[in-house]
Amino acid sequence: MMVLAIDIGGTKLAAGIVDAGGDILARDEVPTLATEGPGRVLERIVRLAKALLATPGVAADTIHRIGIGCAGPVDRHAGLVLNPPNLPGWVRVSLVEYLEKALGRPAVLENDANAAALGEFRYGAGRGARSLVYLTVSTGIGGGIILDGKIWHGLQDGAGEVGHMTLVPDGPVCGCGNRGCLEALASGPSIARRAREALGTGRPSRLREIRDITAADVVRLAQEGDAVAALVWNETVGYLGLGVAAVITILAPERVVIGGGVARAGDPLFEPLRREVRRRVTLVAVESVPILPAALGRDVGILGAAAVALEAEPI
Numbered sequence: 001m002m003v004l005a006i007d008i009g010g011t012k013l014a015a016g017i018v019d020a021g022g023d024i025l026a027r028d029e030v031p032t033l034a035t036e037g038p039g040r041v042l043e044r045i046v047r048l049a050k051a052l053l054a055t056p057g058v059a060a061d062t063i064h065r066i067g068i069g070c071a072g073p074v075d076r077h078a079g080l081v082l083n084p085p086n087l088p089g090w091v092r093v094s095l096v097e098y099l100e101k102a103l104g105r106p107a108v109l110e111n112d113a114n115a116a117a118l119g120e121f122r123y124g125a126g127r128g129a130r131s132l133v134y135l136t137v138s139t140g141i142g143g144g145i146i147l148d149g150k151i152w153h154g155l156q157d158g159a160g161e162v163g164h165m166t167l168v169p170d171g172p173v174c175g176c177g178n179r180g181c182l183e184a185l186a187s188g189p190s191i192a193r194r195a196r197e198a199l200g201t202g203r204p205s206r207l208r209e210i211r212d213i214t215a216a217d218v219v220r221l222a223q224e225g226d227a228v229a230a231l232v233w234n235e236t237v238g239y240l241g242l243g244v245a246a247v248i249t250i251l252a253p254e255r256v257v258i259g260g261g262v263a264r265a266g267d268p269l270f271e272p273l274r275r276e277v278r279r280r281v282t283l284v285a286v287e288s289v290p291i292l293p294a295a296l297g298r299d300v301g302i303l304g305a306a307a308v309a310l311e312a313e314p315i
């Protein structure tokens with residue numbers, strides 16, 4: 001069985017033809033150009049998909065289903081995209097109906113974080129496990145929960161928003177309206193903001209030489225011994241540790257997988273994070289819960305959407 005997988009993000013649109021084993025037989029991506037609004041973006045998605053279906057060697061008539069991972073929130077039952085912050089103008093857009101009509105196949109919609117969680121579970125760092133919690137730490141902090149092999153959607157598909165657990169009661173305002181969320185403390189932009197704030201104390205730091213500080217600058221200078229960068233990075237690991245420890249204490253998943261740009265820091269993130277989590281989790285056998293970097297890299301969007309299509313009920 002092969003599926004057409006479509007990944008719709010605020011920056012890029014990616015699509016692929018994927019077989020049940022997770023091999024990507026054809027793929028392509030184009031910029032979303034989200035500011036042009038839903039009409040133009042939908043046309044671009046259809047052009048991208050049709051070009052893939054016409055790839056020489058791909059038997060388009062054997063592709064019976066489309067899997068879509070889209071920046072959330074989405075209403076997957078109604079097939080609607082519900083005004084995601086990264087897709088301006090997408091107010092209750094009937095994505096599934098539009099793509100089914102344009103591409104002549106049934107489509108299944110899932111939010112991108114849940115799709116990525118299922119992709120890692122099926123093809124990446126979660127292979128062989130029965131349960132997994134996935135976090136993506138980049139511009140925001142998203143998450144997906146897989147329990148007994150299935151996405152846990154929760155009431156009105158609200159589950160998995162690990163980025164919006166409160167860690168600091170009167171902390172910085174979050175995009176969701178709450179204060180002190182994990183996302184408002186440890187997302188890429190939040191790390192950069194805390195670094196700028198730390199410079200306000202007047203302590204010397206090479207961060208001052210950088211015009212637009214990023215999370216990558218903070219982790220690099222922390223590794224090079226810059227005291228202010230190290231302070232900000234250690235706090236970041238501390239916040240992420242609180243979040244991951246809470247998730248493990250509640251769900252006792254077999255694995256925790258962390259993706260997104262901030263996770264590309266590698267060992268300077270994962271080694272202290274594992275120590276912090278072990279220190280905080282007392283009632284779950286935490287030494288048996290690997291905390292792993294995501295394994296699918298840039299393919300996570302396509303493989304996540306493919307996994308959603310392949311897991312869907314038989315047509």
Ligand SMILES: [Zn+2]
Pocket residue numbers: 163164165174175176177178181183184
């Ligand atoms: Zn929040």
